[in-house]
């Protein structure tokens with residue numbers, strides 16, 4: 601169990617967990633390893649995941665009368681649940697245990713949705729190569745999206761061994777960030793040992809970063825092997841046959857558990873991000889602008905532009921701050937619209953049921 605991230609013994613058990621466990625005396629804890637349209641896979645050990653039947657309310661679109669089952673209240677990869685019955689055919693999820701962290705993403709489609717893409721994660725390694733892949737703006741974006749999730753971000757700059765890798769210049773470019781930054785050769789075990797503080801017993805970690813950044817290389821080195829089978833999770837693979845070589849929960853020799861979920865590849869703001877927290881340096885300057893709605897473009901008395909001119913803050917970081925602020929504001933608008941529609945539907949349903957009750961008596 602510890603190999604899949606379990607680290608709770610009765611004295612450290614959250615009272616909410618203890619309550620749920622007491623309410624299901626036949627059940628035992630397990631961890632969601634994969635989420636598919638057709639259902640969940642859960643793991644009780646690191647070697648195997650099995651399909652588990654979930655609660656009917658997590659499968660339905662949600663009944664408006666009982667209150668909608670929000671996407672956030674359904675299990676996601678990394679969640680601890682209580683299961684009953686035996687694998688492989690009779691496993692059932694009976695409860696979702698409250699999570700201590702959740703990385704969410706906004707999924708803008710026809711309807712605004714929020715999804716939890718990884719739960720109960722301790723640390724996210726933001727992986728970026730010290731080559732053409734090096735992009736402080738992308739790192740800022742990841743930090744914004746992870747901010748507020750309860751997960752500790754750590755920036756891992758790979759390819760420090762390569763010709764032309766300028767660690768000093770990269771650290772200088774990232775100086776405004778208030779998170780640990782490490783430069784490593786992802787192929788070298790001694791170098792990767794710098795990540796040990798975040799890889800202790802029962803720790804859960806995820807890796808994010810663009811293609812080619814070195815995530816698989818890092819994973820293999822942490823595992824102490826040369827190569828990893830990175831077969832993608834098969835899509836459209838319905839009932840039963842989940843024979844992927846892909847492992848969603850990877851136990852590391854250090855005692856930590858690495859969670860690999862495709863959801864981490866594409867992160868969009870949910871609208872709840874607090875841009876000011878990820879860009880505290882710019883926010884502090886903006887507080888000194890003459891106009892409190894200053895966009896830091898051509899306004900007189902702009903403290904942010906003055907700081908750019910003095911070379912104290914990076915113009916591109918400011919540009920990214922504005923771009924991400926707009927993106928978050930756009931998502932926040934969609935979120936507000938959705939919440940208003942929900943509230944509206946609730947009022948209308950109430951009125952409708954009242955009319956039915958009046959006409960036909962209590963139903």
Ligand SMILES: Nc1nc2c(ncn2[C@@H]2O[C@H](COP(=O)(O)OP(=O)(O)OP(=O)(O)O)[C@@H](O)[C@H]2O)c(=O)[nH]1
Nearest residue numbers: 758759760784785786787811812813814815816817
């Ligand atoms: N020299 C050197 N090469 C590295 C390092 N990290 C990654 N590479 C090389 O960079 C290439 C891409 O690395 P991967 O580990 O496959 O990148 P990834 O992030 O897993 O990419 P995707 O699987 O596409 O998401 C490979 O050829 C690695 O050998 C490093 O620290 N030093």
Ligand SMILES: [Zn+2]
Nearest residue numbers: 889894896902
């Ligand atoms: Zn300004």
